[in-house]
Amino acid sequence: MSENKSDHPEVPDGASRPADADPAGTAASSTPSAAGPVGTPPGSSPASTFASPSEKAAQRASTDAPESASTVTPAVTPAVTPGAGEPAAPTPDERPEHAPAAAEAPRIPIGETGEAGKSAPAPTAQTGPADAGEAPASAVPPPRRGAAPAGFGQAPDFSAHNPPPPGAIPPEPPRYLRPSDSAWAVFGRIIAARARQLFDRAGQRITQRTLRIGVSARIFHPEPGAQGLRGKTLQYLEESIAHWVMSRDVIVFMIPTVGHQGMLHPSNIRLRDYAKHLDGLLLQGGADVSPQTYAEISPRPEWPGDRVRDMYELELLHEFVESGKPVLGVCRGCQLINVAFGGTLYQDIATDVPTAGVHVSEHYDQHRHSITFPEGSTFSSMFPGRREAIVNSIHHQAVKSLGRDLTVEAVSGSDGLIEAVRYRRAPFVVGVQWHPEFHRAGGPELLDCTPLLDTFLRSARETRF
Template sequence: MSENKPENAGTTGSPSAATPTPTGAPNTATALPPSHEDATRSPAKDAATEEATVRSSTDDPLSASSVTPEDPRSARLRDAAEARSAAAESTARQEAAVHERDARRAGSHAGIPGTQAGTQAGARAGAHVGTQAGTTSAGTGATGAKFEPAVKPAQVVKPVPLVSEPPADVSISPASAPFGAVDVDVATEAPATTARAAGSPPPGFGAAPDFSAANPPPPNALPPTPPRYLRQSDSAWSVFGRIIAARARQLFDRAGQRITQRTLRIGVSARIFHPEPGAMGLRGKTLQYLEESIAHWVMSRDVLVFMIPTVGHQGMLHPSNIRLRDYAKHLDGLLLQGGADVSPQTYAEAASSHEWPGDRVRDMYELELLHEFIESGKPVLGVCRGCQLINVAFGGTLYQDIATDVPTAGAHVNENYDQHRHGVHFPDGSTLLNMFPGRRDAIVNSIHHQAVKTLGRDLNIEAVSASDGIIEAVRYRRAPFVMGVQWHPEFHRAGGPELLDCTPLLDTFLRVARETRF
């Protein structure tokens, strides 16, 4: 209920009271306080005023030509009564709107249509307004003014828009009435102990904080042991040490970033062309070179290729302090390319024919190079002769000539050179199965007349010839990547329809080179 209602709400029925006031609009009709003259007037003056009012009434046509001027005091009394009537009507309409809104809310919560509850509340509010207006009109009859009630007892107030008012207390008893006929009891004012209205602040909101209260962090918010900067024994020297350590870690991180982003550097062993006896010009000089296809195959993955020359040990024309270990230190991987046969002296055998003496000088150079790269933890990939050298380096032996030593074997070399090919098979446990998923057999070229005879120490067989079982690939299992293949992958066109695409083999070799170059 509104608390702005005057205690002596005036009569209704004035022309201004007949106009409906929108709900929620401020009430501009203010009741004028009674003056001292009104309180002390005599009954005679009241009778005179009533007689003048009756004579001035427009209900009598005969008095239209004999209307006397109205007494100013009567006009003030009439205006005061009209203002009080308008205030009472506005207050009653606001109460009806509040009751109707609360009844609709209660109806929606209790499962009954809100319009029916609103109609019941509106009927009750209309009856209340009519009764109050009638009482007010009867109370003002003493002044002599004749007014009509603003709202008749049987009239129902029309629904009005909802206003922002606190929710009223609504009690519904659905068990005592059938659906659609539930009695809604709307209280005049919501108790203070009911549920907090929507939008109101929580309890204690806006209170001053208590700085004396101890609020320790949760048990799991701090590490098991306090950090060093929170220890009581922390000193200026320990702080200085932490700063130096942080700077060192920053420098190491930058250096590691430069190393990881640096382009790979792959070393390729050199082929050696020895001088011919009695020859002049270049034929009388020692030449070191690499085959073009092997360099281009490695560079196809955007890496740098460096041919590693032999170094002088016994004071030649231009001695230096550079050793093969320096190359192993600064390069990221080693590729042993093909070429001349491995000398039988290297695996402690005598040559069975003068046609296959091998290259003992190159054997000593590449064995030292292989040893330095394995000691440095760098990956090594051997091609053709490189596969045979890896087997010899770990104590294995070779067939000096496949056609002579294994008469039942198929042909592994002929005049077609890199155009000659045969099938290979990847046995169980071979890492080539992971490099070439779904492949157990493949076609490769074959350009060798020597092959692995006795397998070296700690070596695994990675591939064999499909027709005769000659070993075609080996791997050293005590290093990240030391593998040799008997065929020439640089002669296989990438994505070729027939020959095995050896790009996964190169990618695996380079991946290990990136992982082990620190």
């Protein structure tokens, strides 16, 4: 393109020049935004003197000219194609700014206004006829990016009817409806669904309720001729057994013997009522099981056992087993579980099994020995990867003949005496000969019985419905 092109390009007949027809347009062209910089050499061409709008925007955004830096990007309007027989409009690089093209919308950059902060009025121009198939210059411009759609924010017209398009798939009926349903059938299913929802909510409240574990009572019988408290029957529990169970945020209740035949304070409460309202039973240690309970005779008078407690705990055990509630027996409790299902006991290990190891000493809970888990024992799943462990030992009686439907879960490592049993026909009825409540204070070498307690409480949660 030649740089000797005239500053005033020819305009076809019938079209007016915006600079000649509109004085305001002439004034606008003489503003600093349209005129070249002061001191321009007289021989310089317009193309080299006047920069295009895109070049001006680049100059404003340049960091080399902070005085004219701007973040405003000039809007670009597509040019209208000239009609037949009309000369093409010059590009921004070919025409001076005082003669804008007719098809380009006038733009006034920010900050380049006339005197007193007023911008010059935009010049008008008459464009040629548009080609066939093209939108005229006066058409509504497309919405800019990010603009709200047409009609946004208007109040909805609820009277308008919008039918579904032809061929649309109708919505499916609810799942509880069937083709042959009657109104009563639908109503019955709705009521059943409501009832299931109520039962589910009640079940959630039950599962979230704190567990309630009952502990059988130790019994202190009055001494003949004793005065004061020793002349009374006492029922109590050892503190460690209660704290061991409560370490899992469980509420512990001591279950006393019932006195429905008492002369002073008769009551209609039965042990089955405790089995109904509690979630599990823990049989704690204490006095020997009486030989009369498993149809034997004591060879020594100092080993009479506690027949009263035997009868009380046997009834309590059977009530919980029939209710499907879990039972955990400790020391004497393990022996009682064996007797409850028809087993017998060694009344004194040292006398009946002379080759057996020592299972009781004056060191009480500090005395310990090793145990072994047989193949298939549930303790193998409670303690993965372990077949042996160290436990305390505070008993002089032991399981002799195994009761019906009982399995051996652990044996003594030195003499093979049974140390743990499980009843196969119940979710959880387990007895251990050692005292797990003393293991925490006994040192790290003793078996951690937390998995045993967790398994017992997990069964209580699962079976309390």
